[in-house]
Amino acid sequence: MIAARLKQTLLDAGFALVGIAPAVSPLGLGRLQDWIQAGYAGEMSYIERRQHAYAHPENVLPQVASIVMAAWNYQPQGSPAGFHESRQRGRIAAYAQLPEDYHQWLKEKLQPAISILREHFPNDRTRTAIDTAPLLEREYASLAGLGWFGKNTMLIDRQQGSYLLLAGILTQTDLPPDAPHQTHHCGSCTRCLDICPTEAFPQPGVLDARKCISYLTIEQKGLPAEPLRKGIGPWLLGCDLCQDVCPWNTKRQKVWSRAQSTNEQQLTTVTDNETSEAALVEAENDPSLFLTISEEEFQQRFGKTPLERPGRSGMARNAAIVMGNIGTCDDWPAIEHGLADSSAVVRSACAWAAVELALREPLLKSIAETALRNRLPLEDNSLETSATYRELQAALDRLTIPPA
Incomplete structure (x- = not known):
């Protein structure tokens, strides 16, 4: 079966999770529009400019039928997120500590699966999406069964946690979709909300980017508002606080103490x-x-x-x-x-x-x-x-x- 072969190929390439979603309008489109209307995008005007493109993946690839979604786990070893206060004075988010541009090497990791599609369907057109195309990757990852949206808006899987880089293959080939992820496992936990020093979550599942440390240190061009500066604390670039405290990530850290998975071994090799x-x-x-x-x-x-x-x-x-x-x-x-x-x-x-x-x-x-x-x-x-x-x-x- 072509779908099973595609999934195994991507797992063999080092991805931690793989699933297939139908190329339909994202269920979260209304939430995106409300989020933009509330002004939470801040200076990221490109999101509003491309708002119409997010309405359907056909705006990324005409006649698209399916989206193969894959997640790469980049959670670092250590606690929390490899940060040792005695050695470091500043912090850089874990994803940004990858010494190479993850967009390029994740694209390369997708190529074996694309080759299989072209082998079986010579006329098929594909396009990769790694957080630069107007595609709501988290929506399709959840639709493909990869996880649920946590209260910090991150995609979370019970085994892999939330330190996940998402990559997608849009294809004109109609592949059998996986069952969407329909359960949530955050319960009454609010650790991610409580730890945010800039109070960037006006409510569970909603992020006001204008207050998010990642936005303030990367996206904002000017000087952050004075009340937010102290909240930035030691963060030089990005922030992992709401992931550091997530029980689904701390649970995974215990697994690290027993054995290092093939996925992380490959990550080390890729970013050498x-x-x-x-x-x-x-x-x-x-x-x-x-x-x-x-x-x-x-x-x-x-x-x-x-x-x-x-x-x-x-x-x-x-x-x-x-x-x-x-x-x-x-x-x-x-x-x-x-x-x-x-x-x-x-x-x-x-x-x-x-x-x-x-x-x-x-x-x-x-x-x-x-x-x-x-x-x-x-x-x-x-x-x-x-x-x-x-x-x-x-x-x-x-x-x-x-x-x-």
């Missing part, structure tokens, strides 16, 4: 890029480096990693916020250097971080005040238009004006 991996470790150990390296140095160290997406200025902004949250006196030179950065958003972030550092380290108060006063005249002094000027002035006010 020592240079990129060393750069990511360096970033977690010393986040302040993003405030001092040049664009050229950034590309050399991180150009082939997921950190390239927010770019040097985005990572420098994130680093300043992290230093404002957990930095020490040793980080002051990097913050001071960042106050003269070519990027206005980095200068703004460093102004905020300078105050946070000074409030924790009284010896820095006069030094920070002098640095801010020296920088202020160099900014646009039009208070109506310059966000950076206002950020610097607000920072100075916090240092010099006694609280009421």
Whole structure:
């Protein structure tokens, strides 16, 4: 049977879960529209622009009949998510610690199954979808029986947890679909909701991206609103908190202690890029480096990693916020250097971080005040238009004006 062969081929390639969904309109289309209407997409305007395309997979591949959905488990070893506070000062989400672009190597992992389809159906057209096409992959993964939507909106499987990268093959071949996943196993648990430091979940199963740390450190171009900055904590890029505490992931960690699965062994092989991996470790150990390296140095160290997406200025902004949250006196030179950065958003972030550092380290108060006063005249002094000027002035006010 062709469907069984396709599934086994993908499992042999290293995918943890495989299922087949019919190419129908997604059941969650209405939820997506409500989510957009509520403004939860924030600056991700491309979602609204492509809203009509999400209505049916035929907008991705004409005459599509079936969607083969596969999930790759990327959960790292360790607890939680490999984070050791004694060794690292910053955190990078687990998916972003993969030293290679997962889009490309997952696409390559799908190729053996595509070859089988072409072998049996020479006229068949296919298209892969790995979170870049206008396709609601989680909807089709659930429709293919791969899992349910947790209260943190993540797709969860009882054995594999939620650390899953989804990949799909759209095909014009009509394949027998699997039974959809119709049960939920979160029960009364609210750990994922309770741990979110920015309160990004207005209700179970709904994410306000504008408050999500992943959005704030990756998608947002400007400086996060002041009330959200402390919630970012040590996160340089992305966030895994709501996955760290999920019982279905902690249960899987116990399995790790007994034996490493074939899937994770293959993942290690696929992402064997020592240079990129060393750069990511360096970033977690010393986040302040993003405030001092040049664009050229950034590309050399991180150009082939997921950190390239927010770019040097985005990572420098994130680093300043992290230093404002957990930095020490040793980080002051990097913050001071960042106050003269070519990027206005980095200068703004460093102004905020300078105050946070000074409030924790009284010896820095006069030094920070002098640095801010020296920088202020160099900014646009039009208070109506310059966000950076206002950020610097607000920072100075916090240092010099006694609280009421």
